[in-house]
Amino acid sequence: MHLSDGDLVRAACRGDLDSFRRLYERHYQMIVALARAQLHDPHLAEDAAQESFAVACQQLARLRDADRFPQWLGTICRRTARRMLHTATMTRPLDGEPPYGGQQVDETESEETQALVRQAVECLPAVHREVVCLRYYGGLSHEQIAAALGITTQAVHGRLQRARRRLAHQISASDLDYEPGRKTGP
Amino acid sequence: MHESPESNLDELLKDSLGTPAAPDFDGWLERNQEAAAWLNPVVTEMVRRRRRRLVGLTNAVIVAVVLVAAGWLLSASENSYARTLDVISRAKSATWTMTSYERWTSADGERTWLEKSQTQVAYRHPGLYRVSSFDSSGQLTRIDIRDTVNDQGVTLYPEDRTFREGTPNFVASFHPQGAFGGVRDILENKSIELAGQKMVEGRRVNVIRYRRPAMKNSLRNSMDLWIDADSQRFIGMSDPGSDVFDPETMEDRDNPPEDNFSKGTILGTVTGQIVFDADLDAALFSLEPPEGFTQRQVRAPVRVSETDLIDWYRAVVRVNNNEFPDSIRASDTDRIWQTLSQDTEERTDAETALHEVFHQHVLNGNRSPVLEFRKHQTVEDSFRYVGRGVRLGQAERLVCWYRLKATGELRAVFGDLSVRVVSPDELPFSVEKVD
Numbered sequence: 172m173h174l175s176d177g178d179l180v181r182a183a184c185r186g187d188l189d190s191f192r193r194l195y196e197r198h199y200q201m202i203v204a205l206a207r208a209q210l211h212d213p214h215l216a217e218d219a220a221q222e223s224f225a226v227a228c229q230q231l232a233r234l235r236d237a238d239r240f241p242q243w244l245g246t247i248c249r250r251t252a253r254r255m256l257h258t259a260t261m262t263r264p265l266d267g268e269p270p271y272g273g274q275q276v277d278e279t280e281s282e283e284t285q286a287l288v289r290q291a292v293e294c295l296p297a298v299h300r301e302v303v304c305l306r307y308y309g310g311l312s313h314e315q316i317a318a319a320l321g322i323t324t325q326a327v328h329g330r331l332q333r334a335r336r337r338l339a340h341q342i343s344a345s346d347l348d349y350e351p352g353r354k355t356g357p
Numbered sequence: 358m359h360e361s362p363e364s365n366l367d368e369l370l371k372d373s374l375g376t377p378a379a380p381d382f383d384g385w386l387e388r389n390q391e392a393a394a395w396l397n398p399v400v401t402e403m404v405r406r407r408r409r410r411l412v413g414l415t416n417a418v419i420v421a422v423v424l425v426a427a428g429w430l431l432s433a434s435e436n437s438y439a440r441t442l443d444v445i446s447r448a449k450s451a452t453w454t455m456t457s458y459e460r461w462t463s464a465d466g467e468r469t470w471l472e473k474s475q476t477q478v479a480y481r482h483p484g485l486y487r488v489s490s491f492d493s494s495g496q497l498t499r500i501d502i503r504d505t506v507n508d509q510g511v512t513l514y515p516e517d518r519t520f521r522e523g524t525p526n527f528v529a530s531f532h533p534q535g536a537f538g539g540v541r542d543i544l545e546n547k548s549i550e551l552a553g554q555k556m557v558e559g560r561r562v563n564v565i566r567y568r569r570p571a572m573k574n575s576l577r578n579s580m581d582l583w584i585d586a587d588s589q590r591f592i593g594m595s596d597p598g599s600d601v602f603d604p605e606t607m608e609d610r611d612n613p614p615e616d617n618f619s620k621g622t623i624l625g626t627v628t629g630q631i632v633f634d635a636d637l638d639a640a641l642f643s644l645e646p647p648e649g650f651t652q653r654q655v656r657a658p659v660r661v662s663e664t665d666l667i668d669w670y671r672a673v674v675r676v677n678n679n680e681f682p683d684s685i686r687a688s689d690t691d692r693i694w695q696t697l698s699q700d701t702e703e704r705t706d707a708e709t710a711l712h713e714v715f716h717q718h719v720l721n722g723n724r725s726p727v728l729e730f731r732k733h734q735t736v737e738d739s740f741r742y743v744g745r746g747v748r749l750g751q752a753e754r755l756v757c758w759y760r761l762k763a764t765g766e767l768r769a770v771f772g773d774l775s776v777r778v779v780s781p782d783e784l785p786f787s788v789e790k791v792d
Contacts, residue, residue: 184396186563187396187587188554191396195385200380203377231396289374292374
């Protein structure tokens with residue numbers, strides 16, 4: 172039997188750990204994708220996701236509208252990610268160590284392409300970057316993204332379209348040998 | 358055939374961004390136990406209460422708002438720990454089972470095993486308890502019925518159909534507030550912690566751990582209360598808690614018992630199979646002995662005399678290689694304890710003699726003859742034992758001395774088991790109390 176987020180939240184507030192487990196597994200991809208949109212680094216994003224669930228666990232009893240759990244969790248995640256980003260930017264990398272997201276030497280052409288695509292994503296406005304990460308990193312459907320962000324599916328579609336256009340322009344404008352319609356990679 | 362630009366970009370984005378790891382809730386839980394503890398309504402309720410108190414110090418309007426909000430939260434929540442307390446306090450009757458566990462060690466000290474005995478308790482408001490005790494073989498040994506309001510009681514012995522009147526030493530602790538009143542007190546007033554969850558009697562329970570302040574220096578100061586995670590009903594408890602006592606995981610739990618043992622240790626008690634508002638016949642709590650039961654004759658206690666003391670030391674010394682034991686309690690000596698605890702036909706004459714003397718003292722209610730002698734026959738704080746290292750026959754060596762209550766004489770026992778009156782000057786140190 173499918174239980175709604177609201178049902179699971181209410182059960183979790185009664186001490187049902189298994190309900191919180193289901194919430195965790197149901198929304199983990201979404202949260203880690205939101206965190207990735209803020210932090211760019213996948214490992215940091217997973218740390219932020221886990222910390223977000225810990226905060227949510229502690230504050231779950233304060234959530235007045237249990238059915239808005241995904242949006243509420245997303246807010247926690249953004250705050251957590253911003254705080255981690257602030258901490259990360261205050262930590263200077265060691266000499267010789269590239270900053271995260273930086274390019275490694277001796278990359279293959281494919282790896283170079285992917286690195287540039289990631290940079291292009293990082294340059295997107297936050298609103299577009301979120302939907303891109305939710306869609307392509309988290310693997311969420313339009314409906315799931317809409318539920319996570321509290322917007323309509325049409326709004327999700329529109330944001331993704333605009334994000335793709337920006338990305339396509341940025342990628343084409345780079346030295347990267349990218350042509351719409353041609354597959355990349357070996 | 359050309360791929361659409363959108364699908365190319367989609368693939369590129371997926372390849373570039375990768376995919377996150379699969380959710381690992383167990384790993385998350387292991388690292389965030391403290392956060393998970395907040396899901397427990399006991400904890401959240403305590404937080405709410407603390408918060409309300411803090412706010413209430415500042416502004417009457419804020420206090421009113423918070424109280425209204427708190428009332429809404431409590432009424433909206435059907436399953437706060439208040440429900441646990443409500444069931445306990447409203448119960449007019451209850452039944453439960455207490456299982457006590459002991460660890461026994463083989464005669465050679467190499468193996469251990471667990472033995473358990475059960476006690477079934479029935480409670481009826483106000484203050485009536487019926488406690489049925491079973492030995493490790495499941496045999497009903499006694500039934501204690503107690504009226505704690507009027508301080509009356511009777512003990513029934515089904516095996517020989519006898520009874521004894523009076524308030525017996527109780528196995529089950531009772532509380533003025535009724536069955537599990539102590540549990541109520543802990544949940545309402547004491548500092549507790551959430552020690553995780555476990556399955557008990559097929560239900561998932563929250564483990565609420567209480568540490569007794571009076572036993573703060575003991576490793577066994579914990580007590581676990583088990584509260585159903587769904588219904589919030591009180592399911593049972595473990596004393597001590599599973600941090601030091603868990604019969605389900607003890608390595609020797611399946612070891613077979615042996616006839617010979619060197620020592621036994623009480624491990625703890627598990628309380629479960631609780632039924633609140635059980636349908637109990639009032640006749641179960643009647644203090645009238647059942648028909649056909651005869652009253653046990655209470656004998657006057659048999660005290661350990663000075664002659665008995667000497668006979669005891671004689672038997673002990675013969676078993677202990679003609680040496681007096683190291684301490685006042687002979688059983689503290691391994692050799693003596695081993696002899697006393699063994700149930701075997703292969704005994705030396707000396708061991709047999711010790712066994713017979715000891716058995717007689719036990720029948721008289723004197724499990725520790727020297728201590729009983731000291732308690733009932735000597736002036737308080739006058740008994741001194743110095744027998745360590747003394748060998749049988751050493752007439753010049755002191756074993757012990759004391760002042761008799763009956764005569765006031767200061768007397769001493771020597772290595773040859775002679776006894777005589779002594780003066781304080783003959784003793785290495787004073788026996789008199791220093792004011």
